[in-house]
Amino acid sequence: MAKGKYLGGASRRSILQQFGAAAVGISFAGGLSACGGGGGGGPTVNFYNWDTYIGPTTLDDFKEATGTNVNMSLFATNDELFARLRAGNPGFDVIVPSNEFVTRMSQAQMLQELDHAKIPNIANLLPEFQDASFDPGRRYSMPYTWLVLGIGYNKDAMRAKGITVPDSWKYLFDDATFNQKIALLSESADLIRLSAKYLGHSVNGIPPAMLTQIEQMLIRQKPRVKQFHSDNGQDLLASGEVDIVLEYNGDIAQLMASEGGDKFDFVVPKEGTLINSDCLCIPVGAPNVDGAHAFINYLLDGEAGKKITEEILYPTPNRAARDLMPDSYKNNPVIFPSADLIAKSEYGAFEGDEKSRQYEEIFTRISAA
Amino acid sequence: MEQTWRQAKAAFAAIAVPPIAWLFLFFLVPLAVVWGYSLGENTGPVTIDVTGTFANYMRAVEPLYLEIFGKSLIVAGLTTLLCLIVGFPVALAIAFASPKTKAWLLLLIMLPFWTNLLIRTFALIAVLRENGYVNAILEWFWNNGSGVMTMVGLQPLGDFEPLTLLYNNTAVVIGLVYVHLPFMVLPLYSALDRMDRSLMEASLDLGAGHLRTIWSVVVPLAAPGIASGVLITFIPALGAYLTPDLLGGTDSQMIANVIERQFKRANDWPFGAALSFLLMYLTFIAIAVQAFVQRKSERRG
Amino acid sequence: MADQGLTSVPFLGGGKRPPKEKPGPLEYLRRWPLRVIVGATLVFLYLPLITLMVFSFNTSRRNVVWQGFTFDWYEKAFNNESLLQAFVNSLTIAFFCTVISVILGALSAVMLWRFRFPGKTVVEGSMALPIVVPEICMGVAMLVFFARVMPWPMGMPWPLNLGAITIAHISFAFPFVATVVRARLASFNRELEEAAKDLGASEWRTFWDVLVPHMQPGLIAGALLAFTLSLDDFVITFFTAGPDTITFPVKVYSMLRFSVTPEVNAASTILIVVTVILTAVGLQMQNNEPKDKKA
Numbered sequence: 001m002a003k004g005k006y007l008g009g010a011s012r013r014s015i016l017q018q019f020g021a022a023a024v025g026i027s028f029a030g031g032l033s034a035c036g037g038g039g040g041g042g043p044t045v046n047f048y049n050w051d052t053y054i055g056p057t058t059l060d061d062f063k064e065a066t067g068t069n070v071n072m073s074l075f076a077t078n079d080e081l082f083a084r085l086r087a088g089n090p091g092f093d094v095i096v097p098s099n100e101f102v103t104r105m106s107q108a109q110m111l112q113e114l115d116h117a118k119i120p121n122i123a124n125l126l127p128e129f130q131d132a133s134f135d136p137g138r139r140y141s142m143p144y145t146w147l148v149l150g151i152g153y154n155k156d157a158m159r160a161k162g163i164t165v166p167d168s169w170k171y172l173f174d175d176a177t178f179n180q181k182i183a184l185l186s187e188s189a190d191l192i193r194l195s196a197k198y199l200g201h202s203v204n205g206i207p208p209a210m211l212t213q214i215e216q217m218l219i220r221q222k223p224r225v226k227q228f229h230s231d232n233g234q235d236l237l238a239s240g241e242v243d244i245v246l247e248y249n250g251d252i253a254q255l256m257a258s259e260g261g262d263k264f265d266f267v268v269p270k271e272g273t274l275i276n277s278d279c280l281c282i283p284v285g286a287p288n289v290d291g292a293h294a295f296i297n298y299l300l301d302g303e304a305g306k307k308i309t310e311e312i313l314y315p316t317p318n319r320a321a322r323d324l325m326p327d328s329y330k331n332n333p334v335i336f337p338s339a340d341l342i343a344k345s346e347y348g349a350f351e352g353d354e355k356s357r358q359y360e361e362i363f364t365r366i367s368a369a
Numbered sequence: 370m371e372q373t374w375r376q377a378k379a380a381f382a383a384i385a386v387p388p389i390a391w392l393f394l395f396f397l398v399p400l401a402v403v404w405g406y407s408l409g410e411n412t413g414p415v416t417i418d419v420t421g422t423f424a425n426y427m428r429a430v431e432p433l434y435l436e437i438f439g440k441s442l443i444v445a446g447l448t449t450l451l452c453l454i455v456g457f458p459v460a461l462a463i464a465f466a467s468p469k470t471k472a473w474l475l476l477l478i479m480l481p482f483w484t485n486l487l488i489r490t491f492a493l494i495a496v497l498r499e500n501g502y503v504n505a506i507l508e509w510f511w512n513n514g515s516g517v518m519t520m521v522g523l524q525p526l527g528d529f530e531p532l533t534l535l536y537n538n539t540a541v542v543i544g545l546v547y548v549h550l551p552f553m554v555l556p557l558y559s560a561l562d563r564m565d566r567s568l569m570e571a572s573l574d575l576g577a578g579h580l581r582t583i584w585s586v587v588v589p590l591a592a593p594g595i596a597s598g599v600l601i602t603f604i605p606a607l608g609a610y611l612t613p614d615l616l617g618g619t620d621s622q623m624i625a626n627v628i629e630r631q632f633k634r635a636n637d638w639p640f641g642a643a644l645s646f647l648l649m650y651l652t653f654i655a656i657a658v659q660a661f662v663q664r665k666s667e668r669r670g
Numbered sequence: 671m672a673d674q675g676l677t678s679v680p681f682l683g684g685g686k687r688p689p690k691e692k693p694g695p696l697e698y699l700r701r702w703p704l705r706v707i708v709g710a711t712l713v714f715l716y717l718p719l720i721t722l723m724v725f726s727f728n729t730s731r732r733n734v735v736w737q738g739f740t741f742d743w744y745e746k747a748f749n750n751e752s753l754l755q756a757f758v759n760s761l762t763i764a765f766f767c768t769v770i771s772v773i774l775g776a777l778s779a780v781m782l783w784r785f786r787f788p789g790k791t792v793v794e795g796s797m798a799l800p801i802v803v804p805e806i807c808m809g810v811a812m813l814v815f816f817a818r819v820m821p822w823p824m825g826m827p828w829p830l831n832l833g834a835i836t837i838a839h840i841s842f843a844f845p846f847v848a849t850v851v852r853a854r855l856a857s858f859n860r861e862l863e864e865a866a867k868d869l870g871a872s873e874w875r876t877f878w879d880v881l882v883p884h885m886q887p888g889l890i891a892g893a894l895l896a897f898t899l900s901l902d903d904f905v906i907t908f909f910t911a912g913p914d915t916i917t918f919p920v921k922v923y924s925m926l927r928f929s930v931t932p933e934v935n936a937a938s939t940i941l942i943v944v945t946v947i948l949t950a951v952g953l954q955m956q957n958n959e960p961k962d963k964k965a
Binding site: 371372373374377379380381384385387388389391392395396397398399400402403455458459461462474475476477478479480481482483484485486487488489491492493495496502547550551552555556558559560562563564565579590593594596597598600601604605608610625628629632633638641642645646648649652653656661 | 701703704705707708711712714715716717718719721722725773774775777778780781783784785786787791793794795796797798799800801802803804805806807808809810811812814815818819837838840841842844845846848849850851852853854856857873887888890891892894895897898901902904918919922923934935938941942945946
Binding site: 072073080086088092 | 817913
């Protein structure tokens with residue numbers, strides 16, 4: 001998934017300038033200095049996170065407030081996180097799986113139930129995030145961020161083809177206009193679910209006949225696609241290898257804010273899209289459960305949430321944090337797609353391992369075709 | 370001639386026990402668990418029952434997966450061949466260089482490989498992409514060539530069309546050669562270094578050219594090194610997943626990509642294990658046959 | 671890497687041949703066809719690396735276009751303690767892995783080369799398995815092994831906490847060493863060994879004074895391979911690493927699975943420069959040493 005491209009000097013700074021916020025003066029390393037050696041006296045929380053998915057001072061601030069060290073390690077995909085914890089928890093206290101994996105891991109009894117009494121900051125969450133379809137009653141997870149998939153594109157290339165905004169999945173999945181200038185995400189489930197969305201179906205409960213139809217459509221489209229990218233679509237777009245790409249809103253927002261980024265734009269297609277939400281969870285076997293609760297509660301604090309959001313610029317489910325952000329963030333159409341597009345969009349539900357295996361085999365067949 | 374282990378029991382024990390014990394405890398035991406999985410069934414998201422079923426293997430030999438196997442064999446074979454063609458002269462140059470130059474050359478060859486694979490692959494992308502350096506250099510020559518042609522009164526060349534060097538199977542092979550070259554150069558160097566030069570000198574004195582001498586004297590002497598280089602280049606190339614992932618196009622998936630996805634995305638460890646072990650059975654058989662043939666010919670010789 | 675640069679170089683320079691002044695018939699490096707091939711190979715290997723180094727000074731975060739010159743990324747890399755920690759972990763693991771793999775690999779090679787014993791083909795085949803096994807499969811095997819069969823205690827002091835990763839690395843690295851050394855042994859003249867024994871040398875002295883010197887190029891090549899494999903391994907390490915045992919590749923993969931940052935380029939550039947300097951120093955020291963050793 002697409003975390004973590006937000007950090008990093010130039011582009012982040014320019015985003016911040018664009019938003020009129022004060023530049024964050026303290027280096028990222030400062031935030032990590034407390035946890036370099038892992039330990040250093042006092043209790044420790046082992047935090048397993050996506051890269052650059054935290055505020056520059058968040059971990060230090062937490063240590064100052066509670067005396068607990070945070071030792072942060074990084075993973076790159078949900079699959080990795082799941083595979084790593086499958087045989088047993090090697091010592092992590094807080095992890096950040098996405099919605100679908102919250103369901104999968106809770107079903108596999110890999111997550112502990114959260115004690116809501118120890119997380120009073122739950123009150124800071126926006127009402128629509130107080131509960132979740134993928135985790136009824138928020139028994140196992142607290143929302144950290146959310147994000148959507150959409151189409152990143154090169155404006156000049158669109159103009160050359162006489163298209164103003166490529167606001168349909170058609171251009172990616174079922175169209176020859178951008179022959180060999182298309183890149184798709186190499187995630188079987190995302191591709192199949194968005195194809196279903198394009199065909200007018202929900203992203204969930206796709207019937208077998210439609211799966212066959214989707215497979216044929218993507219096989220037909222494949223020769224026109226340059227690459228199934230592993231979530232570096234923004235780089236392919238920036239280097240001119242492709243003109244139109246399936247990516248997360250955050251990645252394209254970052255590209256747009258960097259030098260020369262005004263050539264690019266992002267759109268959520270009119271058919272609607274997939275919403276993802278990354279959540280804070282405590283895995284079974286966590287050595288420091290109390291510390292984990294305290295840390296989760298701290299991350300949901302308004303001020304702490306604001307510092308994180310300023311850094312990573314993902315949509316936040318935290319009302320207290322959002323209220324502290326400038327209008328340039330709150331009204332950014334790339335970060336917050338319009339309400340009617342969100343209304344047409346859905347979470348991808350975890351529909352059992354059989355389903356993911358089936359999707360995987362379809363993707364293998366498409367790639368081999 | 371080999372001795373039998375009975376002739377020197379103490380020496381044999383001292384030599385054989387450490388590696389065999391290590392291999393058994395820290396490799397074969399862990400691997401046995403996964404081998405068990407290849408004969409098992411998923412009974413839940415994280416539970417596998419070893420039932421002795423062959424269903425995973427039956428699925429692994431379906432045409433879909435066999436075709437991907439076949440394609441991976443071709444790509445890995447091509448990579449090995451190119452590594453051999455490039456690596457042999459390089460190893461020859463290193464082996465026959467002065468000691469000081471030799472140290473520097475070895476370092477120069479190895480240095481890129483101490484840079485992280487992912488970083489190197491991204492660097493290769495920067496060189497090969499449509500507005501990368503290779504195309505920039507070609508464009509410079511193209512435009513200058515065009516200018517020269519105009520000067521001598523010919524039609525100028527058309528506009529420069531950048532070569533598509535990335536996101537196809539050629540890019541995968543180039544990337545794999547880039548990544549696996551030291552696996553070929555090192556064994557070749559090790560076999561060629563300080564080889565008996567009298568045969569080569571004799572061959573040259575007798576009037577054979579350098580190419581002929583290399584072909585009929587050096588290559589046979591280096592044969593074990595070539596075999597070892599081919600083995601440790603071909604097999605890791607067959608198992609490559611990152612290079613096809615990052616440099617390949619939409620039809621460049623290799624068997625290791627499929628295996629990786631079984632262990633991760635599909636969460637189907639039994640099937641991933643079956644695919645992996647299929648690969649291992651094949652290699653095991655190939656190595657056993659080779660060892661058998663070799664021993665037979667040694668006995669004859 | 672730095673350690674390796676120093677320790678391996680005296681080996682490398684320890685050749686027996688005195689440098690010749692005039693190009694002899696076998697000095698292939700002085701002949702133009704080989705020079706062209708070696709040169710082209712080096713360009714192929716280094717063009718990407720030079721790009722990487724150049725872009726470590728780029729002000730833009732993206733490795734696409736040149737924006738301007740800066741040292742910021744170096745400052746960042748030096749201040750990133752977790753990156754440095756990961757780096758130290760990687761070098762420590764690679765060091766132990768190289769030493770033990772060379773010993774185990776050399777023993778395996780001698781065993782397979784010298785002895786005939788029942789089950790040899792099986793041992794030979796099993797030795798090849800770590801080379802054959804897909805990385806992810808071995809990663810999962812190690813994950814299950816260290817989680818269920820032989821749990822590595824959590825919270826051990828450094829460097830003992832790196833034990834599980836080091837063990838896993840040795841398991842896949844030493845068969846590579848064995849393959850290379852064995853290929854080298856094929857050119858050994860067994861009569862030398864017999865002669866040494868006839869002259870009354872013990873088994874051990876024969877091994878140490880006759881066989882080991884002959885194996886030396888194979889040992890160097892094997893050590894380089896083991897070091898490279900260990901330093902660059904991601905998949906198997908990922909599955910054996912815990913919260914406090916992050917290595918450089920694991921860190922780098924999580925940082926740039928999606929896109930390259932100049933900070934990582936800067937760290938790599940430092941690594942390359944340090945290696946070259948240490949090698950130069952090592953070679954210099956080698957030249958100043960009396961040359962009577964290891965004749």
